[in-house]
Amino acid sequence: MSALASALAVAAVLLVLVDGGACxxxxxxxxxxxxxxxxxxxxxxxxxxxxxxxxxxxxxxxxxxxxxxxxxxxxxxxxxxxxxxxxxxxxxxxxxxxxxxxxxxxxxxxxxxxxxxxxxxxxxxxxxxxxxxxxxxxxxxxxxxxxxxxxxxxxxxxxxxxxxxxxxxxxxxxxxxxRTVAGVGSVVAAATLSLLLL
Missing domain, CATH: 2.60.40.420 (Cupredoxins -  blue copper proteins)
Incomplete structure (x- = not known):
């Protein structure tokens, strides 16, 4: 369960970072x-x-x-x-x-x-x-x-x-x-998946 929580935390941080820099x-x-x-x-x-x-x-x-x-x-x-x-x-x-x-x-x-x-x-x-x-x-x-x-x-x-x-x-x-944030979903999904596989 802690791997899922870590993955979700990383996904949230990535979303904020990507969205904060959105054009x-x-x-x-x-x-x-x-x-x-x-x-x-x-x-x-x-x-x-x-x-x-x-x-x-x-x-x-x-x-x-x-x-x-x-x-x-x-x-x-x-x-x-x-x-x-x-x-x-x-x-x-x-x-x-x-x-x-x-x-x-x-x-x-x-x-x-x-x-x-x-x-x-x-x-x-x-x-x-x-x-x-x-x-x-x-x-x-x-x-x-x-x-x-x-x-x-x-x-x-x-x-x-x-x-x-x-x-x-x-x-x-x-x-x-x-808002033109390209690939936010794919970046978050990839980060989440990679952490879940650990």
Whole structure:
């Protein structure tokens, strides 16, 4: 009976250790989809990352119709100018894209659709180091977030949903993280089994 008690104690410790280091996945903007910000929340992509305490290893989830949009990871300069002509660092276009935050520093994303970025569909996230401290922003990072002189170009305005359409914000909830602990059950089961066989 003492072997079973020891096995259960070890399993509980392993579960706490694995779960304590668990990473989370956050749905970008807490909106129905990655898209042009609704008129009711034009700064959603500026404000959303400020409401979350990201950890190294977390992931962000972009959900969108793949025939209508994409996600580009870009340089600070391309982010600031909404430049689609330069080669992105990464292109995500499957409509259900997960980006893992595996490197400390600031990462920049813009829509791959013409003029969407100019209408506010752009996001930056600060990824902390393993100890929770942040990388000091570079001069490029600071320039990327500087206001664009004159605001939006002429003829570019934030789009409102069509009359009668539900806004993605109508049912907005506080940011929900999806725990992504891979293999917890198998680790605990293996540890328990190995102790029982002793």
């Amino acid at each position: 989370a996945m956050y749905k970008v903007g807490d909106l129905d989809a990655w898209g042009i910000p609704p008129a009711s929340k034009p700064d959603v992509y500026k404000n959303w990352p400020k409401s979350i305490k990201f950890k190294l290893g977390d992931a962000i989830w972009f959900l969108y119709p793949p025939t209508q949009d994409s996600v580009l990871q870009v340089t600070p300069d391309a982010f600031h100018t909404c430049d689609l002509s330069s080669t992105p660092l990464l292109k995500l276009d499957d409509g259900n894209s997960v980006f893992n935050l595996t490197k400390p520093g600031r990462v920049y994303f813009i829509s791959g659709e013409s003029k969407h970025c100019l209408k506010g569909q752009k996001l930056w996230v600060d990824v902390p180091k393993a100890d929770g401290t942040h990388v000091q922003p570079s001069s490029d990072d600071l320039a990327a977030l500087a206001p664009t002189p004159g605001g939006l170009p002429a003829g570019i305005e934030s789009e409102a949903p069509p009359d009668g359409a539900r806004s993605a914000d109508d049912d907005a909830q506080p940011s929900t993280a999806f």
